Amino acid sequence: MSDGETLTSSEYIRHHLQNLTYGQHADGSWGLAHNAEDLAEMGFWSINLDSMAFAIGLGLLFMWLFRKVAKSATADVPGGLQNFVEWVVEFIDDSVRGSFSGKNPLVAPLALTIFVWIALMNTMDLVPVDYLPFVAGQLGVGHLKIVPSTDPNVTFAMALSVFFLVLFYSVKMKGFGGFIGELTLHPFGKWGMPFNLFLEGVNLLSKPVSLALRLFGNMYAGEMIFILIALLPWYAQWTLSLPWAIFHILIVLLQAFIFMTLTIVYLDMAHHVEDHH
Amino acid sequence: MESALLYIAGAIMMGLGALGAAVGIGVLGGRFLEGAARQPELIPMLRTQFFIVMGLTDAVPMIAVGIAMYVLFAVA
Numbered sequence: 001m002s003d004g005e006t007l008t009s010s011e012y013i014r015h016h017l018q019n020l021t022y023g024q025h026a027d028g029s030w031g032l033a034h035n036a037e038d039l040a041e042m043g044f045w046s047i048n049l050d051s052m053a054f055a056i057g058l059g060l061l062f063m064w065l066f067r068k069v070a071k072s073a074t075a076d077v078p079g080g081l082q083n084f085v086e087w088v089v090e091f092i093d094d095s096v097r098g099s100f101s102g103k104n105p106l107v108a109p110l111a112l113t114i115f116v117w118i119a120l121m122n123t124m125d126l127v128p129v130d131y132l133p134f135v136a137g138q139l140g141v142g143h144l145k146i147v148p149s150t151d152p153n154v155t156f157a158m159a160l161s162v163f164f165l166v167l168f169y170s171v172k173m174k175g176f177g178g179f180i181g182e183l184t185l186h187p188f189g190k191w192g193m194p195f196n197l198f199l200e201g202v203n204l205l206s207k208p209v210s211l212a213l214r215l216f217g218n219m220y221a222g223e224m225i226f227i228l229i230a231l232l233p234w235y236a237q238w239t240l241s242l243p244w245a246i247f248h249i250l251i252v253l254l255q256a257f258i259f260m261t262l263t264i265v266y267l268d269m270a271h272h273v274e275d276h277h
Numbered sequence: 278m279e280s281a282l283l284y285i286a287g288a289i290m291m292g293l294g295a296l297g298a299a300v301g302i303g304v305l306g307g308r309f310l311e312g313a314a315r316q317p318e319l320i321p322m323l324r325t326q327f328f329i330v331m332g333l334t335d336a337v338p339m340i341a342v343g344i345a346m347y348v349l350f351a352v353a
Contacts, residue, residue: 009350010350010351010352013347013351017347017351213340214336214340217336217339217343217344218336218339218340218343220340220343221339221340221342221344222339224343224346224347225342225343228346228350251335251339254328254331254335255336257328257329258332258333
């Protein structure tokens with residue numbers, strides 16, 4: 001617990017679930033939120049500094065690492081790092097070739113970025129819950145959430161970016177009329193247009209929502225369980241946190257993989273010009 | 278009284294989530310084994326698909342457990 005004084009367990013949990021948020025206070029001044037009331041006053045126009053910092057930092061780490069390996073790649077016997085990066089790239093390449101049928105040079109790099117970035121952000125979950133918040137507390141930072149993907153803002157931002165790409169390529173490949181036609185003429189022909197629009201609209205809008213909520217929910221639940229384990233006495237924690245961390249490695253990679261796969265599938269559907277009805 | 282309701286809510290969330298996912302993953306795993314027994318050469322491809330669908334199914338109870346834990350320990 002970061003600040004010496006004794007907290008009840010629900011205060012401890014709430015403290016760990018609050019982001020470091022910058023926004024406008026009720027009295028008009030700008031600053032950091034210190035508790036849940038501050039957070040509620042700030043409302044929409046606030047920014048979670050910790051999520052932004054960790055997400056951008058991990059994105060830069062990914063780009064730096066992969067660029068460094070690509071620059072120094074050799075045709076000789078590759079080192080361990082180059083082997084690893086080649087393995088990741090080939091894995092993504094296989095996945096994209098397997099489920100994307102159109103021609104688009106954007107999709108594979110997008111899939112690689114999404115997979116590695118989400119995997120890195122999720123991996124922050126495996127850092128014990130009190131290490132970095134304790135250090136930050138000693139430096140005078142009250143709240144710190146180190147897993148960006150437990151912040152719905154981050155997951156929704158990624159899902160909306162994918163959604164806009166889907167809209168963009170739908171319009172580009174099928175034309176505006178084709179896209180509208182796909183939304184309105186699909187199951188029941190032109191006389192069932194409002195009903196078609198309702199069905200297809202729900203189908204379209206559920207994609208980004210489910211994409212974002214699935215990642216957020218899984219990571220939030222995992223983080224929540226780590227926090228609960230951290231409430232146990234220190235000598236007993238490893239009996240639960242070790243098995244959960246090992247199981248969580250599966251979830252971390254699986255969720256990154258699912259987000260990537262669904263992105264590819266949605267973009268593939270956007271590229272698919274249907275002419276059989 | 279209210280906290281008792283919250284405990285029951287958490288229990289229902291975890292229980293029903295686990296129930297649905299258990300049936301789902303059971304059916305999924307059974308079919309995976311059937312497919313693998315029939316065509317063992319397809320196992321790598323089937324395994325990938327199996328993990329994708331398992332991740333989709335597994336998400337629901339995991340989210341339910343997380344929210345239930347939050348309700349039980351932070352709200353109640």
